[in-house]
Amino acid sequence: MKAILTIAALLFVVSAPAADGWLVKLKNSRSLHTFAADMERAQVNVKDLKLANWVKVDISDEEAQLLKQHSDVLAIEKNATLKLQTNIESYDPVIRAQAQAHIDAQRALGILSYRGEDNPEIPLTITGGSGSDPLFDKQWGMIDNDIKGAWSQSGTKGSDQIVVAVIDTGVDYTHEDLVDNMWRNVGEMGTDANGQNMATNGIDDDGNGFIDDVVGWDFGRDDNKPYDLHKTGFQLLMGGNPGHGTHVAGCVAATGDNGKGITGVAPNVKIMAMRFLTEDGQGTTEGAIGAIKYAVDNGAHILQNSWGSEGDGGDKEASQALQDAIQYSMDQGRLFVAAAGNGHQGVGYDNDTDAKPAYPASYDHDNIISVAAIDKSDALGSFSNWGRNTVDIAAPGVAVFSTVPDNVYQDTVIDIPGLITATWDGTSMAAPHVSGAAALYMSKNPNADWREVKQAILSTATPINAMSGKSVSNGKLNVRQLMQ
Ligand SMILES: [Ca+2]
Ligand SMILES: [Ca+2]
Ligand SMILES: [Ca+2]
Ligand SMILES: [Ca+2]
Structure with missing residues (x-):
């Protein structure tokens, strides 16, 4: 004492x-x-x-x-500090100086295009819509996986009973191609005894410890609106979130055949928005484990994680707290899909996570699927980590076309003529293809546990040279084969 x-x-x-x-x-x-x-x-x-x-x-x-x-x-x-696995931040002092000058000028004029704390209200009604998705042809990753063949062959485009938690920068839950596929917490829907709308009555109606949590939770700001606060243009050159979580969510489950935009791999499953990375593209271990705990306790089947501790100044130490959280997800029977990581600036192809782990993707837990990024011609993304024992499979992760906030769709994340152009590249973009595939498989096989889902995904991978000896499966995701 x-x-x-x-x-x-x-x-x-x-x-x-x-x-x-x-x-x-x-x-x-x-x-x-x-x-x-x-x-x-x-x-x-x-x-x-x-x-x-x-x-x-x-x-x-x-x-x-x-x-x-x-x-x-x-x-x-x-x-510790954790970061998203897509980074447009420039380390070139000349570009940084130019970017800062532009930002200062915009700020002085009061026209800085940055959405602040004004999180939009959460839509509570379904939008609907019909017709093919006009931008499908731009989704090379979906075409490469023959997802249309996978749907017709298996007879499913996903079940609305399957929930994927997108643990990320938040999701634009008002986006026209995502709004109808947001998970709804039924315990906070409808009207209470006083005739008040339970979604906005300021009461924790389902007693889960979170007030008015309708589509998920914001562990960055501790509020019920996990909106994807983001930056654009020059600001991104100084680091920050380009709408990362919304891009990831669209790849998993953008609404299909609604006459708008694109489709996700599993266009009928639900997206639970778990925000812990802020507009700066950073979060903490505390936020990550809060999001993992919430996702598990509130019924997510798959936890989609395109973030990590590696590269760009993030803390690189292994975390016992994070491992305990992943263990909890495994004990509760959930699949944990993780971006393999993007190496460090200048490391590129040599980033073998067997030798130099990237967390959480490289943790030992068997319920993790660690995903590397390939381009349209089956080459490993120049930034992508790999590892014979610590990376499981590759998936499309270079110039990926998907949803971003404010009803926008893009594969180019930044385009400033004469200065920089960059596409949406990252193991961040690869992992959600696998999360979508897992959700599709679980929709068809509702009794499958994470072991079966993981085994099915790895065993149906298409062998490619780029992953030979560089991953457990030696191949790339093949959704058509998975759903055979
Ligand atoms: Ca609640
Ligand atoms: Ca409520
Ligand atoms: Ca918020
Ligand atoms: Ca659509």
Whole structure:
């Protein structure tokens, strides 16, 4: 007891908290009580993450070292920074200077095209529509996978009972080609006893700990609107989110045959929007495990993850908290699809994740499918990670055409004449093809567990030279073959 009090006293006098705080794993659920009491005495904020006895504490790095000796503490780690796996940020000082000058000029004129905190309301009615998807021909990844053949042969385009959690920068849930496929939390729909709309009554009607969570949750801002706050043009050259989660969501399950835009691999399944990466394209371990926990507890079958700790300044250490969260998803029978990672600037082809892991894709959990990116001619994306044992399969991930916020569709993420043009490239774009395929397979085979789904996806891969000896399956996704 004396030792604990000493630590509490020390905590009281030491410096300001680290930016994102620290994550602490307590020895058991009982220790939360004594630990929280100690921290309260030291005037330190404690947040129960409700997963495997992890809590978050707002303390400085020096205090974290002291806390390791606390009798209730099993492990402690930094609440690390995680990033999306598509990055347009330029590291060229000349381009950065030009971009900054443009941003400053736009800001001075008050015309900075950046959607701030004005998250749109969540539409509660179905839009509908019919007719073929006019931009399908631009979706080379869908054509390469012969998804139309897969649908007709299997007799399914997905079931609305299958839910894919897009754990990302959020989703534009108002997008014309996504709005009808957003997951709806039935426990927050309809009217309550007072005749109020349960979606907007400010009450946690289903008692899941989240108020008015209709399409998912925003773990970045802790609100019920997981909207895909994004940046455009010059701002992207300084880093940030180009509408990443919306692009990923469209690839999984944009609405098919509604006379608009494109189609996802599984155009009848549902998208649960889990936002933890912000408009800066960054999030924390705390946000990621919150999103994973929510997705599992609220019925997502597949967790789609195009983010990670590798490259571009993200924290690269393995995280026990994140591994505990993935373990939870596995224990609860869910599939965890992860982008293999985009290497580091300048590393390119040599990025073997067997030698240099990229998390979460490279964690050991068997329910992970780690996905590399290939282009239209079956070559590995120049940025894509690979790994004989740690990458499972490749999928389309170069110049991918999909939905982005504000009813836009694109395969070019940035186009500033004379300065830069870039397409939507990334293992980020590859992973959702696999998530969509898994959702399609589970729609057809509702009793399949994650082992069967993973086995089916890997065993039906088409062998390609680029993945030979560089992945578990030695091949690329083949949705037509999967649904045979
Ligand atoms: Ca709720
Ligand atoms: Ca409510
Ligand atoms: Ca929000
Ligand atoms: Ca469509």
